[in-house]
Each structure stands twice: as structure tokens, then as C-alpha cells.
Amino acid sequence: MRMSRAAASLPLLLLVVVALLAAAEARRHKDGDEKACDKGWECSGSRFCCNDTITDYFKAYQFEELFANRNDPSLAHAAGFWDYQAFITAAALFEPRGFGTTGGKEVGMKEVAAFLGHVGAKTSCGYSVATGGPLAWGLCYNHELSPSQSYCDNSNELYPCVEGVEYYGRGALPVYWNYNYGVIGQGIKQDLLNHPELLEQNATLAFEAAIWRWMTPMKRKQPSAHDVFVGNWKPTKNDTLSKRYPGFGATMNILYGDLICGQGSIDKMNVIVSHYRHYLDLMGVGSDNAGDNLDCADQVAFNPSSKNLDS
Numbered sequence: 115m116r117m118s119r120a121a122a123s124l125p126l127l128l129l130v131v132v133a134l135l136a137a138a139e140a141r142r143h144k145d146g147d148e149k150a151c152d153k154g155w156e157c158s159g160s161r162f163c164c165n166d167t168i169t170d171y172f173k174a175y176q177f178e179e180l181f182a183n184r185n186d187p188s189l190a191h192a193a194g195f196w197d198y199q200a201f202i203t204a205a206a207l208f209e210p211r212g213f214g215t216t217g218g219k220e221v222g223m224k225e226v227a228a229f230l231g232h233v234g235a236k237t238s239c240g241y242s243v244a245t246g247g248p249l250a251w252g253l254c255y256n257h258e259l260s261p262s263q264s265y266c267d268n269s270n271e272l273y274p275c276v277e278g279v280e281y282y283g284r285g286a287l288p289v290y291w292n293y294n295y296g297v298i299g300q301g302i303k304q305d306l307l308n309h310p311e312l313l314e315q316n317a318t319l320a321f322e323a324a325i326w327r328w329m330t331p332m333k334r335k336q337p338s339a340h341d342v343f344v345g346n347w348k349p350t351k352n353d354t355l356s357k358r359y360p361g362f363g364a365t366m367n368i369l370y371g372d373l374i375c376g377q378g379s380i381d382k383m384n385v386i387v388s389h390y391r392h393y394l395d396l397m398g399v400g401s402d403n404a405g406d407n408l409d410c411a412d413q414v415a416f417n418p419s420s421k422n423l424d425s
């Protein structure tokens with residue numbers, strides 16, 4: 115008798131326990147539980163607060179491995195400029211919004227590899243005979259060396275060019291043109307329209323500008339590179355017709371549009387994918403886990419190139 119009554123009440127007891135745990139979990143998320151989730155950044159109110167942060171799984175030695183040749187005395191063009199701390203300081207500003215903190219540690223590591231893959235490819239001075247191969251030369255530059263023009267679009271009234279200021283490529287995901295310096299400067303609360311040189315003088319700001327681009331949709335109702343990568347985005351029917359699916363390929367579509375995408379298997383695209391895959395290997399995630407829809411060879415651009423934040 116006793117036994118069977120206990121057995122009968124066991125499911126009820128479990129139900130109560132589960133309900134209590136769920137309530138506690140909900141409360142924890144609501145209050146942010148700042149003490150238990152202190153991760154070294156201002157995270158109260160963020161639903162990513164208690165998750166692994168970038169410094170938990172991406173250490174200084176790994177940054178050194180990814181960008182092993184950036185201080186090479188004979189070949190690097192920005193020796194001494196880029197460092198781990200600048201990346202971490204900039205990243206911390208975006209972790210409360212999900213950068214590197216969405217979906218658990220593996221997704222976080224992949225997002226860091228993806229973001230840095232773009233950075234590495236865009237700042238590389240690698241060539242096949244260079245030490246370590248062509249993928250070992252990310253963060254070799256912090257600005258465009260021989261600009262062919264000053265990248266001033268006088269027709270832009272919102273962000274007019276400032277007299278005597280040049281808007282050539284600078285930063286971790288190089289920024290070109292007055293209007294791009296204008297909108298990104300507004301995003302990171304720096305006067306980049308008057309002082310674009312900040313992106314080649316301050317590595318923290320250079321990373322901040324790049325992560326802002328990664329995290330920010332270029333148009334209302336469009337996803338950010340972050341969104342398409344971490345699974346925050348559901349393609350519409352139009353997206354599917356345009357061959358745009360979640361994955362690394364769509365991040366290239368958002369950042370570069372038809373300058374890189376929809377042109378088949380071109381080198382300019384493949385070198386970005388290669389950097390991402392190489393960094394996954396170096397970080398121990400493995401390039402086999404790079405995910406589906408790696409390239410954008412067949413994708414129609416989200417926006418035509420004149421509307422992209424690239425030259």
C-alpha cells in the first residue's frame with residue numbers, strides 16, 4: 115500500500131520540482147542574476163549574460179596563432195598595431211548583444227572564427243610563398259597603401275566629405291567612402307567623418323567598427339551578418355529564390371554583396387572561406403564543422419553594390 119502510494123505521487127512530485135526549477139530559471143533570466151553571471155562586462159538585462167564569453171574560449175595564444183605573422187619585421191605593414199586586448203575590449207561591447215555569446219560555446223567559437231576569417235582575408239598580405247602559406251598573413255595591414263582616389267561621394271548630403279580628409283580603406287574590415295565612415299562613426303559614437311584616421315591609429319576602434327558592421331543590418335528588415343550566421347534568421351521565399359540560406363556564405367553577401375557573391379567560384383570569395391576554415395582548424399573546432407551554405411557563389415545580393423558598406 116505504502117509503496118504504491120509513493121509510486122503514484124512520484125510523478126506529481128517531479129512535476130512540482132520541474133515547475134519550481136522553471137520558475138527559478140525564469141526569475142534568473144528576468145533579474146539578470148548579476149552576481150552569479152559576472153563575466154566582466156556590463157551584462158545586466160542581457161539574455162546572453164550567463165553564457166560563455168569570448169575570453170572563456172578564445173585566448174591570447176590563439177589570437178597569436180591565427181595572426182602569427184602580423185608583426186613580421188620585413189613584410190607586415192602594421193607591425194605592433196593589432197593585438198588580442200584590442201579585439202577583446204571591442205568585442206566586450208557587443209557580447210551583451212550576442213556577439214560570441216549566442217547559442218553556446220561551439221557556436222560562439224564558430225562566430226569568432228567567421229568574423230576573424232573576414233578580417234584576416236581583408237587585411238592579408240599573404241602570398242603563396244610567404245612563411246606559413248597564404249592564410250597566415252591576416253592583420254598585415256591597417257589601411258590601404260596606395261589609394262587610387264579619395265573615396266569622396268559629393269552627392270551624399272547626410273555625410274558630406276570634409277575638406278582635406280581622405281576616405282580610403284582603413285580598419286579591420288576596411289571602411290571606404292565618406293558615407294560609410296559617417297554611418298559607422300554614428301554607430302560606434304566616434305566622429306569618423308572628420309577623423310577617419312582613428313581606424314588606423316586605434317586598434318580597439320578598428321575592431322569596434324568591424325564588429326559593429328558584423329552585428330548591424332544594413333537595411334531595416336534585413337538580417338545582420340551575425341543573424342545569418344548564428345541562426346537568428348529565417349529566409350523568406352524571396353531569399354530562397356535568390357539562393358540565400360543561413361550560413362557563412364550569407365555573411366559575405368551582407369558585407370560585400372555582388373562584389374563577391376553571385377559570380378560563381380571566384381578567388382575573391384574562396385579566399386575568405388579559406389580563412390574561416392583555417393581559423394576553425396587552428397581553434398580546434400575543425401573545418402569539417404564550418405556548417406552548411408559556406409559560399410555565396412550562386413546567391414543574389416541582398417543589396418546592389420552601391421548600397422553596400424564596401425567600395
Ligand SMILES: *[C@@H]1O[C@H](CO)[C@@H](O)[C@H](O)[C@H]1NC(C)=O
Nearest residue numbers: 161162165215216217218219
Ligand atoms: C546560452 O548557451 C546555451 C548552451 O550553453 C545555449 O543553448 C543557449 O542558446 C545560449 N543562450 C542564448 C541566449 O543564446
Ligand SMILES: *[C@@H]1O[C@H](CO)[C@@H](O)[C@H](O)[C@H]1NC(C)=O
Nearest residue numbers: 304315316317318319320322
Ligand atoms: C582607443 O579608443 C578607445 C575608445 O575611445 C579609448 O578608450 C582608448 O584610450 C584609445 N586608445 C588609444 C591608444 O588612443
Ligand SMILES: *[C@@H]1O[C@H](CO)[C@@H](O)[C@H](O)[C@H]1NC(C)=O
Nearest residue numbers: 350352353355356414415416
Ligand atoms: C525579391 O528579390 C528581388 C531580386 O533579388 C528584388 O528585386 C525584390 O525587391 C525582392 N522583393 C522583396 C519583397 O524583397
